[in-house]
Amino acid sequence: MSSVSEEIKTDRVSAHHGKPYLMSPVLLFSLLMVPIVINCFFIVYALVGWILEGRDKFNWQLEAIEVALWIAAVVIGWCVLQLVYARWKQLPRSHILPISSYGHIFIAVLMAVSVIITVRL
Numbered sequence: 001m002s003s004v005s006e007e008i009k010t011d012r013v014s015a016h017h018g019k020p021y022l023m024s025p026v027l028l029f030s031l032l033m034v035p036i037v038i039n040c041f042f043i044v045y046a047l048v049g050w051i052l053e054g055r056d057k058f059n060w061q062l063e064a065i066e067v068a069l070w071i072a073a074v075v076i077g078w079c080v081l082q083l084v085y086a087r088w089k090q091l092p093r094s095h096i097l098p099i100s101s102y103g104h105i106f107i108a109v110l111m112a113v114s115v116i117i118t119v120r121l
Contacts, residue, residue: 068115075108
C-alpha cells in the first residue's frame, strides 16, 4: 500500500516540473475565472456600442466612458493583486497566473480604449 501512495505523490510532483503544488488547483481556478468573466462582459459591452444606432447609442454613450473606466480599473486592480500573490508564492514567470494577469490587463485597456473611441465617433 505504501508504494502506491508513493507513486501517486511522485506523479503529482513530477507533473509540476519536479516541484510540489505551489498553490491549490481550486484556488488557481477561482483566481483565473474572475478576470475572464469580467473581461467577457466588457467585450460584449464594447461590441454593443459598435452596433447600436440612434437613440439607443445616445443612451449607451451617456455612461459608457464611466463604466469602461471602472471595469478597466477593477480588472487591472484584480490582476495586480494576482501578480503580487504570484510573486509572494514565488511562482515562475511562465506560470499561468502571471501570464493570464498580463493578458487580461491588455484586454481591459484595449476594451476601454475601444469604448472611448466609439463614444467619440
